Amino acid sequence: MTIVRKICSPYLPVHSGRPATTARASEQAATDERVDNIRIRPLGAPAAGRARAAVERMKLWDNGRTLRVKFLDGVPEVQARVEAIAHEWEAIANLTLKFVAAGASEIRISFAEKGFSWSTVGTDALTVAATKATMNYGWLEPSTALREYQRVVRHEFGHALGMIHEHQNPAAQGQIPWDKEKVYAYYAQQNWTRDDVDFNLFQLYSEDSTNHTAFDATSIMEYAIPDSLTVGSYSVGWNTEFSATDIEFMRRQYPRASPGTVELAIGAARTSAELATAGEVDTYHFDVAAAGTHIMTTEGPSDTVLTLHGPNDAGAVLAWDDDRGKGLNARIVRKLQPGSYWLSVRHKSAQSTGSYTVGVKKSG
Template sequence: MTARYCSLPRQPAPAYAPGLAAERLGALVGGRRVWVNGTVLHYCFFDGDTDGSVIAVPGTGRTRWVSWGGAKEQQDVVRECFEEWRGLGTGLAFTEVRDRSEAELRIGFQHGDGSWSAVGRDALRAGVHDRTMNFGWDLTAPGERATALHQIGHALGMLHEHQSPDAGIHWDDEAVYAELAGPPNHWSRARTYHNVLRKIGPDEVNGPVWDPRSIMQFAFPPGLILEPEQYRGGVHPPGTLSTADKGFVLRWYPPADPPRTPALVPFRSVPLGLGPGEQADFRIDPPETRAYTVSVFGDGDTVVVLFEERDGEPRFLAGHDDGGTPSNATLAARLVKGRRYYVRVRLYSSWGPGETAVMCW
């Protein structure tokens, strides 16, 4: 029987100004979906009694209400998988909250709607009453824990491993379309192409080589892959986090060291000295309560995010991504004396002759 597969929703391609240098564009494409390191991702589960959607009943002209809630046993699988990713020692943290307005990740369990997730920061595009992740089948069934690990991988910014151009897979296209058109997936040709046959760009890959053991790799039965020859009998990933999966999250989200975070003092510019994909973190201890501005200077593409420490946890206040534009990221916020704030700056790439720097005032 064919496995049930993750069906990523389509997202509009980012619109960058024409004429960007290839190196600069590649850095933007590769880094746009990942979070700044040190982020606490808050997740919540939709309530089964009040949250759901109205769907059409095929062939009847009627509609019915479908719950987005999941039983505790289903939620517990997702909680355990968040803990497994967190246990790698990354600079990200996960916290469950009940208030959906405080959650970057909002999780539903609508059966029949497939399993999917927004990829990385694409979750921020969803409305506060919308799902950013869904589980469409029983996660407690044998082997289905991998589904939760897989969707969290997407939430961290990972894409499907079998779509890497480095895989060198030569598909029997019509066999793939036929396989996915049948049960239990019932996919259209467009959905199959988007999630299986389409190659992602070389700047979007999870790692430098194809990893058939990745949690982001689909299991495929025999008869779909023509080349490489050793995979004509199918691909059978173990459903666990591979060494390369762990490498991805530790590369983008290395362990953070908050006590050593340097201070960003008002009216004092600090050179960043970052390479592509690198990040600098600063703390702000406001000397007075007032409106402050935080800005990056120089010819570079950056993401800048401001957090306020609450109960020992950094909470998002403001963010600006200037990638692909001629302007620099600038934030404005009211900071309160006696509270601590964190500024995190991630560089896509530098495209000018000068140094990049950050300052608050």
């Protein structure tokens, strides 16, 4: 039994020969789907000047969305097992997986690429041609053990909903004592180049490219790591269950209490809202008919961060603010041209919840 048959081979166009997707196309698909796939995270103020921030870029689907899933091939018995396990994610994330026999679909599953299982990550599926697979299961058969179905299907659908490999989590830095030369030698037997190994195992996502938790060796998104490939005594077994952190993290990304995108009217009464779930981001949309200076504010007891996106492009961040409003509230003053704009509101502390109001008015 080889490890290539037993680990997820993520959808990596550069290393697989599939057509490459540009970073710009990937980011555009993500922000067209969900405004808060770009989130501002305050880093605190330097000795002098304005507070600094990091930009988190994610590939989450719109909260509450129904994702259509279609099998491109495969035998009915295997398809039925994959579908049943995939639905387990609906109890964790505020999403619906609707399996369809024909027509358009966001997630398309194949079994044709033998020996490899992989998936696109979240909204990257939208950049794949409509006739091509976005997910592959290369070794599932009617005789495959249930625990193996659970392990691989839970893992690949984790990718499909926006999760990355846990060992590439920025917080994994220094957590796994890899014996790199042994790892290179081991995977060379599976026809992986050193670049493949670097890209799939050792290369971490940057701090500003993904929302993440502390490193979780029990995550369903973690590879098995044999002791023989590490320095000292360190190993990770085959994770087949969702970890407590997996569940908490994905419930934050897809909260059931979120109202979705709320329309704001310029100059209207303020809108009351609540960040009911730790890590929740609320999104608002408003249209500007005539150019002018506009004031966007939050008010209330919560320490909020406000981000302005647009015009006409949810992926364009125009401005953000943390504490320029009343107390711990945010305030943005900006001359806006005609077009569509979005505001996103989050609590400064990812662990906190609280109420607030938000409003937009024209200056003067």
